[in-house]
Amino acid sequence: MKISRDEYNCSYPKYLRTGQNSLTDEKSTAESGIGFSENAAVYEKGESYDFGTYSADSVQTKTLPESALNSKMKTYLNALGFYDGEMGGSYTESFKTALKCFQKAYFGTVMYSVNNKVVDKLKEKIESVGTAYYTNLLSDKTAEALKKLGFIDPTAERKQNFARIQTFLEKGMGCTKYQVAGIMGNIMQECRFNPMSKNDDALGILQWKGNRRIYLDDFAQKNGCSSENIGLQFAYFRYEVSSKWGTDCLGRYAENSEIVEGWNTIKNDYKYNFYMVSDIFQDKIESCPHNQQERRDYSSMIYQAIC
Numbered sequence: 001m002k003i004s005r006d007e008y009n010c011s012y013p014k015y016l017r018t019g020q021n022s023l024t025d026e027k028s029t030a031e032s033g034i035g036f037s038e039n040a041a042v043y044e045k046g047e048s049y050d051f052g053t054y055s056a057d058s059v060q061t062k063t064l065p066e067s068a069l070n071s072k073m074k075t076y077l078n079a080l081g082f083y084d085g086e087m088g089g090s091y092t093e094s095f096k097t098a099l100k101c102f103q104k105a106y107f108g109t110v111m112y113s114v115n116n117k118v119v120d121k122l123k124e125k126i127e128s129v130g131t132a133y134y135t136n137l138l139s140d141k142t143a144e145a146l147k148k149l150g151f152i153d154p155t156a157e158r159k160q161n162f163a164r165i166q167t168f169l170e171k172g173m174g175c176t177k178y179q180v181a182g183i184m185g186n187i188m189q190e191c192r193f194n195p196m197s198k199n200d201d202a203l204g205i206l207q208w209k210g211n212r213r214i215y216l217d218d219f220a221q222k223n224g225c226s227s228e229n230i231g232l233q234f235a236y237f238r239y240e241v242s243s244k245w246g247t248d249c250l251g252r253y254a255e256n257s258e259i260v261e262g263w264n265t266i267k268n269d270y271k272y273n274f275y276m277v278s279d280i281f282q283d284k285i286e287s288c289p290h291n292q293q294e295r296r297d298y299s300s301m302i303y304q305a306i307c
Contacts (some may be wrong), residue, residue: 038219045237049255066117068076070095071154073118076130077102081164081195082231091117097224098231102126103233106172108242129171137163145305149188161193161230165205166306179266179306182277185299195230206286212240212257233253241285274299 020228064072067089074095077083082105083098099114099122106129112122116126136142142162146154154162162184169175169183190207191197204227208216216236217227225232239264244254254260270276278299282288 019268034110050193063149065089066249069118069123073099073123073126076126077231079130079160080126080133080167080231081160081229081234084229089260101223101225101229101231101235105168105231107237108238132171133163133167136166140167141306145302149307152155158193161195164230165193172234172238175267176271176273178272178303179270179277181303181306182266182274183281184298184302185274186281186286187295188298188302189295190286190288195233196228204228205230206233206237207288215255256289274303 009030037255070089070091071087074083074085074087077095080102082102083095085092085094085098096114099111103112104126109300112119115121118126121192127210131165137159142159143154145157146162165184165187166180169177169180175183187205191205193205195205197204197207199207200209201213202215204216216233219236219239220227220229220232221230223235227257240256241259244257244260246254247257262280266280266283268275270280275296278295279292282292282295
């Protein structure tokens with residue numbers, strides 16, 4: 001359907017219209033509920049760069065200049081937690097690093113080359129995930145979940161991180177709502193959705209410590225990101241749970257064997273039981289013997305809010 005210039009300016013958040021990187025803009029947009037419809041559809045320019053068509057399923061981007069596309073991709077990656085550099089249209093090394101990290105989190109590997117530009121298939125994936133993120137961010141369910149968890153007046157950053165984690169688990173790891181709730185109940189207990197949370201040598205959304213913290217830092221260094229970056233932590237989590245890194249001569253043991261086995265149990269056997277997901281995640285992936293009931297309670301609160 002056609003919309004006017006005034007309707008476009010009212011309906012589309014400023015930082016996505018212009019490519020700005022403004023937490024203030026996002027906060028005001030998120031808190032007011034203005035900017036995205038319930039299904040996070042967006043408005044975009046048509047081929048003549050006049051205000052044109054509306055699509056609930058995807059963003060019309062192929063008619064935009066390459067610099068504008070780069071700026072849009074940076075905006076999405078910034079919102080998803082992978083990028084915090086300049087938001088202009090230049091194709092920078094930090095932008096390439098974020099594109100690679102996004103692929104490792106959402107595909108498990110770098111499927112599409114980023115040497116020269118963002119290829120169409122990668123653009124489509126970023127836009128799809130970005131749309132899901134904004135749907136989660138602006139949903140009343142997210143606000144309700146945070147309220148149930150005790151965040152009476154949650155910050156914009158807390159809302160962002162909750163939505164980022166939920167989106168990653170749903171769109172990146174293919175989790176059901178039950179699995180999302182069980183996992184996020186643990187993350188709430190570990191760090192209250194703060195990827196920069198530290199406790200002695202433990203860090204991040206899963207409070208990686210000991211050898212696991214060393215491996216996280218090494219993974220971050222090899223991928224050109226900070227260990228405190230939530231997007232990097234998503235990519236490392238996927239790397240840690242997806243396959244065993246190596247085995248002994250009898251094929252029995254790898255450093256992450258129990259983690260992989262625990263994740264496979266969660267994914268395959270407990271698609272509809274957030275309590276069991278919470279318990280297995282705590283035991284096999286967090287490897288933490290404390291606060292089982294709190295984790296269960298948080299998981300129940302999150303499920304009741306997001307289901």
